[in-house]
Amino acid sequence: KQEVTQIPAALSVPEGENLVLNCSFTDSAIYNLQWFRQDPGKGLTSLLLIQSSQREQTSGRLNASLDKSSGRSTLYIAASQPGDSATYLCADGNNNAGNMLTFGGGTRLMVKP
Amino acid sequence: NAGVTQTPKFQVLKTGQSMTLQCAQDMNHEYMSWYRQDPGMGLRLIHYSVGAGITDQGEVPNGYNVSRSTTEDFPLRLLSAAPSQTSVYFCASGPNGEKLFFGSGTQLSVL
Numbered sequence: 001k002q003e004v005t006q007i008p009a010a011l012s013v014p015e016g017e018n019l020v021l022n023c024s025f026t027d028s029a030i031y032n033l034q035w036f037r038q039d040p041g042k043g044l045t046s047l048l049l050i051q052s053s054q055r056e057q058t059s060g061r062l063n064a065s066l067d068k069s070s071g072r073s074t075l076y077i078a079a080s081q082p083g084d085s086a087t088y089l090c091a092d093g094n095n096n097a098g099n100m101l102t103f104g105g106g107t108r109l110m111v112k113p
Numbered sequence: 114n115a116g117v118t119q120t121p122k123f124q125v126l127k128t129g130q131s132m133t134l135q136c137a138q139d140m141n142h143e144y145m146s147w148y149r150q151d152p153g154m155g156l157r158l159i160h161y162s163v164g165a166g167i168t169d170q171g172e173v174p175n176g177y178n179v180s181r182s183t184t185e186d187f188p189l190r191l192l193s194a195a196p197s198q199t200s201v202y203f204c205a206s207g208p209n210g211e212k213l214f215f216g217s218g219t220q221l222s223v224l
Contacts, residue, residue, distance in 0.1 A: 031210065034212065034213065036215075041218075042217060042218070043117075043215035043216055043218050044156075044203065044205075044213075044215040045215070046212040046213055046214070046215075051210075089155075089156070091156075099161060099163065099210065099213075100158060100171065101156075101158065102158075103155045103156040103157075104155065106155070
C-alpha cells in the first residue's frame with residue numbers, strides 16, 4: 001500500500017525566507033504528484049501537478065520537483081510572505097489515470113511578519 | 114464559474130439516520146471523487162467516478178454509497194450514520210489525470 005509522508009509536520013519562518021517542504025512516497029510507480037494548499041476551514045487548492053515523466057513544475061514563487069527513483073518530491077517557496085501561511089499537502093496519483101490520490105499528512109506553515 | 118459546490122456546509126445527525134451529501138460541478142469534468150479528512154488520518158478516498166454511470170470504491174468505502182447519473186452531480190449517501198463517520202467531507206473533480214478542484218467541504222457530526 002502506498003504511503004506518503006511529509007516532514008516537517010509544522011514549520012515557522014520569518015517573512016522573506018526561502019523554504020523547502022518535503023514529501024516522500026514508498027511506491028515509485030506513481031502516475032503524477034500534486035501539491036495542494038489548504039487554509040483553515042477551507043477546501044484544497046491545487047498548486048502544482050508534476051506528471052511522472054516530468055522532473056519539476058514552476059508557478060510564480062513556487063517550484064516543485066519530483067525524483068521517482070528516490071521516492072521524493074519537494075516544494076520550494078521563494079521569498080515567503082505571511083499570506084503563504086497555510087497547510088501544504090502532497091498527494092500522489094497512483095492508478096492508470098492518476099486520479100486516485102494518496103495524501104500525506106501535510107506541513108503546517110506559518111510565516112511571521 | 115461556480116466550480117465544485119457542496120451542500121450542506123454543516124450537518125448534525127443522530128446515529129442511524131440517513132442523509133445525502135450533494136456535490137455538483139460545472140466544469141464538465143469526467144472525474145469526481147469523495148474524500149474524508151480526519152485529524153491524524155489525513156485525507157482518504159471514499160468513492161470515485163471516471164464518468165457518468167461509472168463508480169468505484171476508494172480506500173474507505175464502507176457505510177457510503179454513490180451514483181453518477183449525470184456528469185455534473187456526484188452525491189454521497191450515508192445509509193445509517195455512525196459516530197465513526199463524523200468527519201469533514203470533500204468532493205473533488207477534474208479532467209482525468211489532471212489537477213483536482215475541491216469543494217469547500219461539509220462538516221458532519223454524528224451523535
